[in-house]
Amino acid sequence: MLGFDIWAGLRCGGGQMCQSYEERLPYVWEDGSPTGKVKSVEEAIRVLNLILHQDRLADGQRVDLNYVREVLKGVRDGEPVNREAQHVAAIMAADEIDCSTQAFLLAFSRKVERKRKLRDVVNAVRMGIRMKHKLRRRTTASSSSDKERSSSHGPGLVAGVLEGIDSWGDFDVFQLSSEAPGSVLQTVTRTVMDRRNIVRSFSFSRHTVQKFFGEVESRYLDNAYHNAIHAADVTQGVHVLLDRGMGTSLSELEIFAVVFAAACHDVGHMGLNNDFLMKSQHDIAITYNDESVNENMHLATAYRILARQDCDFLRDSFTPKQRESMRKMVVAIVLATDMAHHFTNLNALNRMIEEKGKDFTKWDSTLQLLEAVLHCADLSNAAKPMRLALQWTDRVLEEFFVQGDQERRLGRDVSPLCDRYSVSKASSQTGFISFIVRPMFQALTPLCNTEDMLGNLQSCHQHWSQELCKEKRKRATRQTREVRSAPEADKA
DSSP: OOOOOSHHHHHSSOHHHHHHHGGGSOOBOTTSOBOSSSSOHHHHHHHHHHHHTOTTOOHHHHHHHHHHHHHHHHHHTTOOOOHHHHHHHHHHHOTTSOHHHHHHHHTTSOHHHHHHHHHHHHHHHOOOOOOOOOOOOOOHHHHHHHHHHHHTTOHHHHHHHHTTTTOTTTOOHHHHHHHSTTOHHHHHHHHHHHHTTHHHHHTOOHHHHHHHHHHHHHHSOOOSSSSHHHHHHHHHHHHHHHHTTTGGGSOHHHHHHHHHHHHHTTTTOOSOOHHHHHHTTOHHHHHTTTSSHHHHHHHHHHHHHHTSTTTOTTTTTOOHHHHHHHHHHHHHHHHTTOGGGHHHHHHHHHHHHHHHOSOGGGSSOSHHHHHHHHHHHHTGGGGSOHHHHHHHHHHHHHHHHHHHHHHHHTTOOOOTTOOTTTOOHHHHHHHHIIIIIHHHHHHHTTTSOOHHHHHHHHHHHHHHHHHHHHHHHHHHHHHHHHHHHHHHHHHO
């Protein structure tokens, strides 16, 4: 899902080049005007020219800085700045986020330009790391343990949690996971499909549907974040978004495709991002030629399960044309969850709404809408009530940190937001909300009611902004103490 690059190295830890020019690096607002760190766009271009003459620049750094220079030249010459360039400039200008968070966010832009460089890195590293990840299997012992745990809960409590399935704020997927251990995804998917009358409309075999999604759930690993609970949460989120004014104008096949995609969109995820897999020359990176590695793997895993005779609930219900149409939609929807395409897809959605209007039935295709619905649900952690948002924050960062621990053991540079010893939780969250999540939900607002979601995002951003202020005060106090203690140490 995630890719990283080397922007952090330009602003911190980059050696003499970074120290000489860091304070003069150009920062611009979305309209292209300088923030005050340089006197003019022209001066910013001159500074970049100086930096680009440095022999010690890595190729990746040179590509990124050349891109910024071209954007600034366009501003100077009066050319319109495209939206992706505006996103880059806004992220670079954000004083409230640290360099690690900036590196993380900037990685979601211009992925196409990076792929050649990443392939070079992959070919150069030649690590040949073979990683084994055990799938969660239900042994007799674990089944007995599940039965013992569930006996203290009972179907009544599960039904109570499911009463909130149609609500954005009242549904607690963590509580459901506790009440229905080992079957949270099956439970949510079955309930959503029943609510939307999908099984009856297509005359699916209920037994085979349950068999398929049970097998899918068993292929989700016990990661901190990318697990069956996340898949269930995203599936429920898609269901609610469809209910906010879009579902009535979509076909039954389109609705089923996006629900199916939501349930399967991270199946088999190993808790490692695409860049890690590519740099490791992992088997799935080789299989998919470094293109949306995780996302392609999730799709292949889901469709291999569906190809099994005991799991193929489409066989007796779909015509070949329906099956082909659904697969095309599911593949496109899941591939669009690759964060490398985030800004491109966001800009395309905004442009479509501007040109065609908010009545998506008049669009050339509704596929772009379906992609946006799943992508929003996939990014929606901070748009949930605070009690849920904070749990998701801890989970996603812990998964990042586990990857960072592996990178450290392998002697690699730790990826942005993956260093458990230096990451600012507050900075990472304010940046992610400001530049990724909120713009995505705002883009969807003309098409459905997102008022409560945007309200939750505002509350969450305010919470982390306050935490960031506390972090800065603590850091300043610590630095003051260190300065005061230095003379005493010299005397000693």
